[in-house]
Every structure is written in C-alpha cells, then in structure tokens.
Amino acid sequence: MNYQSEYLCNKCGGLIYINVKTKEECCLNSSCSRYPKLIIIDNSKEVEKIMLGRIEDIKKKVRFFSPKFKEYLFDLRENLFNNMDKGINISFFHALNELILIVSSTSLFGRIDSIQKFDNVVQEFIQIAELENFLDSLQQKVNLMGKITLSDKDILTFQLKYFKAFIEQYENYGLINYSRKDRAFKFETIDVQEVDRIPFQIGMEMTPFFKQFFREMVKMKMLLEYNYRLSKFAKREFKKREIAGLVSIFFSCRGKKMVWDEASFTNHLKRNEFTDEEKKFFKNFIFGNKDKFPIGLNYLGKNIFYPFSTLFFAFYFMNSLGEKNIVNECKREASLRFESEIRNYLKEKSYSVPFDGEIELIKGSYKYDIIAISHIKKEVYLIEVKYCDLPPSGFSGLNLRTIKIEYNDPDSSEVKIAEEHEKRLSEFSSNISIFEKMANCSIKDYVIKPIVIMKYTPLLNKNNSIEILSFDKFKESY
Numbered sequence: 001m002n003y004q005s006e007y008l009c010n011k012c013g014g015l016i017y018i019n020v021k022t023k024e025e026c027c028l029n030s031s032c033s034r035y036p037k038l039i040i041i042d043n044s045k046e047v048e049k050i051m052l053g054r055i056e057d058i059k060k061k062v063r064f065f066s067p068k069f070k071e072y073l074f075d076l077r078e079n080l081f082n083n084m085d086k087g088i089n090i091s092f093f094h095a096l097n098e099l100i101l102i103v104s105s106t107s108l109f110g111r112i113d114s115i116q117k118f119d120n121v122v123q124e125f126i127q128i129a130e131l132e133n134f135l136d137s138l139q140q141k142v143n144l145m146g147k148i149t150l151s152d153k154d155i156l157t158f159q160l161k162y163f164k165a166f167i168e169q170y171e172n173y174g175l176i177n178y179s180r181k182d183r184a185f186k187f188e189t190i191d192v193q194e195v196d197r198i199p200f201q202i203g204m205e206m207t208p209f210f211k212q213f214f215r216e217m218v219k220m221k222m223l224l225e226y227n228y229r230l231s232k233f234a235k236r237e238f239k240k241r242e243i244a245g246l247v248s249i250f251f252s253c254r255g256k257k258m259v260w261d262e263a264s265f266t267n268h269l270k271r272n273e274f275t276d277e278e279k280k281f282f283k284n285f286i287f288g289n290k291d292k293f294p295i296g297l298n299y300l301g302k303n304i305f306y307p308f309s310t311l312f313f314a315f316y317f318m319n320s321l322g323e324k325n326i327v328n329e330c331k332r333e334a335s336l337r338f339e340s341e342i343r344n345y346l347k348e349k350s351y352s353v354p355f356d357g358e359i360e361l362i363k364g365s366y367k368y369d370i371i372a373i374s375h376i377k378k379e380v381y382l383i384e385v386k387y388c389d390l391p392p393s394g395f396s397g398l399n400l401r402t403i404k405i406e407y408n409d410p411d412s413s414e415v416k417i418a419e420e421h422e423k424r425l426s427e428f429s430s431n432i433s434i435f436e437k438m439a440n441c442s443i444k445d446y447v448i449k450p451i452v453i454m455k456y457t458p459l460l461n462k463n464n465s466i467e468i469l470s471f472d473k474f475k476e477s478y
C-alpha cells in the first residue's frame with residue numbers, strides 16, 4: 001500500500017467501521033488481524049419482511065380513501081419540489097413518491113376524505129421509508145450489525161467511518177433526513193451560474209436551458225437514486241423527445257397546476273409534432289405504471305400536471321441522458337470557479353500566485369491548475385483541483401473502495417488522481433528553469449509540495465508523496 005488513510009484499516013486496507021455505541025474503530029474484514037470478536041448478523045431479510053408487510057397494510061387502508069387522496073399526494077409532492085431550495089427531507093420525498101406509485105395502481109373507491117386521515121397515512125409511510133433507508137444501508141454495508149456471542153441479547157451497530165463524508169455531500173445539495181430550513185449550501189455560489197434565464201421553445205437546443213439548473217439536475221439524481229428501491233421506480237425508458245415534452249408541459253402550466261381533458265392533452269402533443277406512436281409512448285412515460293411512479297396525474301378523465309414536479313423530473317432525465325452530459329460540462333465550469341476561489345484564498349494568505357489560470361510548462365504536456373509560492377517558508381505548492389461528486393452508487397460500503405481506489409476513473413479514483421499528479425511533480429521538478437522564467441521569480445532550493453484539493457473529504461490522506469485533502473482541511477493547514 002502506498003497510501004495513508006484514516007478511513008482504511010492499516011493492516012488489510014479494508015474500510016474502517018465505528019461501533020455506534022462505544023465509538024471504537026474496527027475492521028470488519030474477518031480475515032484481518034484487527035477483526036474484533038464478533039458475529040455479523042444479517043437481519044436484512046427480516047427487516048425487509050416487516051417493511052413489505054407494512055406497505056401491504058397501507059395498500060389495504062387506502063382503498064377506503066376517496067380518489068381525492070391522489071390529488072392530495074401530488075399537491076404535497078409539488079409543494080416539496082417548489083421548496084427544494086430550502087432543503088429536502090429524503091424520507092418524506094421517498095414516502096410521497098412511493099405512495100403516489102401505490103395509489104396510481106389502486107382504485108380508490110372509498111369515502112374517507114379527511115385531511116387528517118390522509119396525513120396520518122403519509123406520516124406512517126415516512127416511517128416505512130426510514131426503514132427502507134435503513135435496510136438499504138444494511139444491504140450496502142454502510143451499517144452492519146453484530147453480536148459478540150450468538151446468545152447475546154445486545155446487538156451492536158457499526159457504521160462506516162467514511163459515512164460523515166457522505167453526509168457532507170448530501171447536505172451540500174440540501175438533501176437531509178431531518179428538517180433544517182435555514183441552511184446555506186456550501187458550494188451553491190460556485191455551482192450556480194450567472195446566466196440570463198433562457199426562454200424555452202420547442203425544437204431549441206436544450207443544453208443552454210438546462211445548464212442554468214445544473215445543481216438541481218445533480219440533486220434529483222442523488223434523491224431518486226438514494227436507494228435501490230427508489231431508483232427502480234424512477235428509471236424508465238425515454239428519449240430526448242420525452243424531455244422536450246416535459247419541458248413543454250412545464251411552460252404550459254405557467255407556474256400553476258394545470259388540468260387538461262384528454263382532447264387538450266392530445267392536441268398539445270400534436271402541436272409539438274408527436275406522432276401517434278410517440279404520443280402513446282409519452283403518456284406511458286409520464287403516467288407510469290405499477291413499477292414506475294407517475295410524473296403527472298391521470299384520473300377521473302382528467303390529466304393534471306404540476307409545473308415543478310414536471311420540471312424536476314425533466315432535470316433527472318436530462319442528467320441521465322447518455323449522449324451529451326451537460327452535468328459534466330457544467331462541472332468543468334464550476335471547477336474553474338472553484339479554482340479561482342482557491343487562488344483568492346491563497347492570495348489573501350499572502351502566498352504568491354503567479355498565474356490566474358492553468359498553465360503548461362511544455363506545450364501539449366501536463367496542465368497545472370494552481371501554483372502558489374511561499375517565499376518565507378521557501379515552499380512551492382503544486383495544486384491539482386478535483387471538483388467532483390461521488391456518484392450515487394458510491395454511497396456504499398460495497399462500492400466505495402472500488403470507486404475511490406481500484407477503479408481507473410481519472411475523476412473519482414484518488415489513487416489515479418495522485419498517480420497523475422506524481423507525474424506532474426516529476427515534470428515540474430525537472431523543468432524548474434522554465435517555470436522561473438514564466439513566473440519571473442527564483443525558487444532555487446525551495447521545497448516542492450504536491451497537493452490535491454478535492455470538493456469533499458477524500459478517502460485517502462496521502463498517496464506516495466501526494467497530499468490529498470478537502471478545501472476546508474486545506475484552509476486549516478495552509
């Protein structure tokens with residue numbers, strides 16, 4: 001192992017877990033010498049059984065509700081989307097979407113229409129969603145349970161030590177599991193682009209329109225792929241036309257809930273040049289089925305659409321569109337703003353920062369994001385900036401090491417990022433005179449320190465000579 005990490009076992013390199021009660025750190029790899037006296041128990045099957053049972057109970061209960069319950073749920077979800085900027089409770093979001101899925105494949109024939117009773121069911125489902133999230137965390141090995149001996153009554157709970165870095169990222173996008181309405185999200189000013197709001201027209205190039213909403217696109221992907229169950233209900237087949245259809249409905253809504261009869265909806269699609277086959281496909285796409293939760297509401301002969309629900313689902317599908325990844329393009333732009341924030345910080349701290357953008361020492365060779373100099377300490381800092389989110393699949397004890405260490409991706413593998421920086425360091429060290437000429441200063445006998453600054457807490461602290469840290473940590477030491 002060339003790396004150092006406070007999150008990995010120093011014996012076997014496996015992920016460190018924390019005993020939730022005693023806060024003790026341990027390695028749960030049974031072939032490691034650091035493995036505690038422990039029997040891991042897998043009760044996820046039982047948890048799943050309880051959860052599915054409770055969902056069945058809800059299904060039986062809502063049959064006695066009046067059809068108004070459907071609209072009540074859609075109204076609540078719209079309200080949630082409309083207030084996304086204040087932070088969003090993941091369990092509530094999950095509960096609403098799954099309830100919407102349940103009621104759209106159930107015929108409600110009852111008379112119960114008291115808001116109190118409606119709300120009770122929603123609250124009950126929030127608890128089920130929390131159970132689902134817990135189950136997912138067991139299956140993904142974010143949490144694990146164990147006993148010292150089989151006859152023990154006490155069950156010990158362990159949590160991935162790196163879990164706090166997951167929370168960091170969720171919180172930054174305003175995804176929370178408890179209500180906290182007053183947050184200012186950390187990277188908001190860096191991610192949000194100062195662009196004029198671009199009006200939408202059918203047939204237009206959609207990239208500039210969606211670029212304005214890049215944070216929302218990332219947020220929707222994180223929300224809808226928060227756990228396996230939710231992502232299964234969200235994912236569906238679509239093409240660019242479906243996204244254009246969603247955006248056109250958003251604009252037709254003009255900020256309000258909109259009710260169309262069958263003819264008006266069909267006409268709208270016709271005006272937007274949907275063929276008969278495309279119309280049929282789009283209706284399935286937007287109204288879902290028993291496995292896909294609906295985006296719009298189709299009941300009692302009405303087609304009801306909500307502006308923010310429609311728009312946010314358009315964000316989700318836009319982010320999942322393979323052919324052109326707008327999110328990546330926006331991240332590159334945000335990354336440049338992040339770099340300039342780091343440069344400003346260094347200047348404030350009286351470091352010399354000779355260049356305002358990335359440079360090359362040798363044409364066509366390595367690019368250097370930031371170079372800073374301390375003439376007092378006689379040190380040069382070669383800084384590589386990685387402004388990247390962990391993909392939804394990485395929020396897992398099963399995949400985390402693969403993505404951050406084994407996988408060869410130049411954006412998410414910290415080992416790979418460090419190895420690349422090692423090569424940069426070597427090129428820089430043998431071309432110091434070129435740098436001195438470009439920067440118009442002498443760095444003779446200065447120590448060169450290679451650093452990688454990440455958006456969030458990295459899994460590794462060091463790989464070979466490369467120091468890896470978040471901007472917050474960087475500010476503590478530099």
Ligand SMILES: [Zn+2]
Nearest residue numbers: 009012027032
């Ligand atoms: Zn170990």
